[in-house]
Amino acid sequence: MQDEQFKSNTRRAVHDLRELIFSGELAAGTDHLESELAERLNMSRTPVREATLMLEAQGLLEVRPRKGVRILALSADDMDEIYEVLTELESLAAALAADAQYCKKDLNILAQSIDDMEVAVTNEDRVAWAKADADFHHELVRLSKNSRIMAIVSNFNDQVRRARMTTLHIRPLPQKSNEEHRALYDAIVSGDSKAAREIHWNHRTSARKMLTELLDSHGLKRV
């Protein structure tokens, strides 16, 4: 055990590599040898190998022996695939949340994140908005009480993280978005799973359309 916080070097490597990938320091499309990563992380190759296997399973990189570990870049097709699944599973989560008949107290975090988004839009604080938006979606999926949906959604959100951060500062300030969040909240409060599913599906579909158009209009073929 080399690091108190992470209990093992493998776990630290997973964490640190994720940070490097999301920050763009390990840029999408670049290749890195095990030995390079091991040096960079100041540990032997063994935990680095273990970490890269785990990150490959998360879809963040591809292990290519002798050519280097490639940090995966998403193509437009990748984005389409991911958002097809994300839209579907989050909409299912919304329906399940509505079916669960939560009382208002159980929905506090959801309501709070909507308010936070409102404040962020008023202040034109895009970073705060993005955080509150992520909190809303995360909480929505948690309310489905299906841990597997949570795992898949979380993983796909990791994969699109760079694209979302890239577009955060070039997209229009989200005005309509929160109306849809509120409508979804209301549908969940009233236990209307059909409405919840549709509202969220439309919300996600338009968000997806905007994301892909932005990337396209800025000539970002891979991100």
Added chain:
Amino acid sequence: MQDEQFKSNTRRAVHDLRELIFSGELAAGTDHLESELAERLNMSRTPVREATLMLEAQGLLEVRPRKGVRILALSADDMDEIYEVLTELESLAAALAADAQYCKKDLNILAQSIDDMEVAVTNEDRVAWAKADADFHHELVRLSKNSRIMAIVSNFNDQVRRARMTTLHIRPLPQKSNEEHRALYDAIVSGDSKAAREIHWNHRTSARKMLTELLDSHGLKRV
């Protein structure tokens, strides 16, 4: 490199451990130390460690240091979660397949597996039926042209494999099942994505209900 067929011991370990898990030889709920598995597979601990990390990511086992690698057993709740996702994503796949406007030639494999199922039911050959059924579902998802849906569905099918094999010999011979397969095929041929989605959703939902009831009535709490 120790094994020609698999290029590496790690890959062979993944393969062999999967076989052992699906066959029940490594029984659900049992714990196994790295050293035990290494002996069993006749290799050192290193590739075994790598393989168990990969299989953990596939949801087939849980790595529990010093307590042993636990072969995961599915509870009724697990089954619910898995089938919730499977139903949703396969139904999406069905809709995408219908949207794709395939010509009949492209749907040959789908049609063939329906015929194979018909023959299997006539012959009361449950194993052949199960194979044809799996082929049908696999082909359906492939027709969606979304590799991520394919990966998720494939992985969840792995997780429920033992449960399905367990119930294969105690369930009623599937008569109605193939009617639904044919109806789905027709909906895809005619490009009716709404019908495709609904037909498959109903098909999957009743199959799920039957599976969980069978496990329940036989007192199988975990499988």
Added chain:
DNA sequence: TTCCTCATTAATGTATACATTAATTAATTC
């Protein structure tokens, strides 16, 4: 008998040496 402490054991995580293998470079042939 129960609880606590300490010693022992063994399982794990890691670093490293080494055999294998793939890629690159150099030398030779046409």
Added chain:
DNA sequence: GAATTAATTAATGTATACATTAATGAGGAA
């Protein structure tokens, strides 16, 4: 100059030694 072969280099996969750590068992005190 291009193609082929041979030699060299380095990246990988693996086994193993070892340090660390968690679990277990033994012994002693209350």
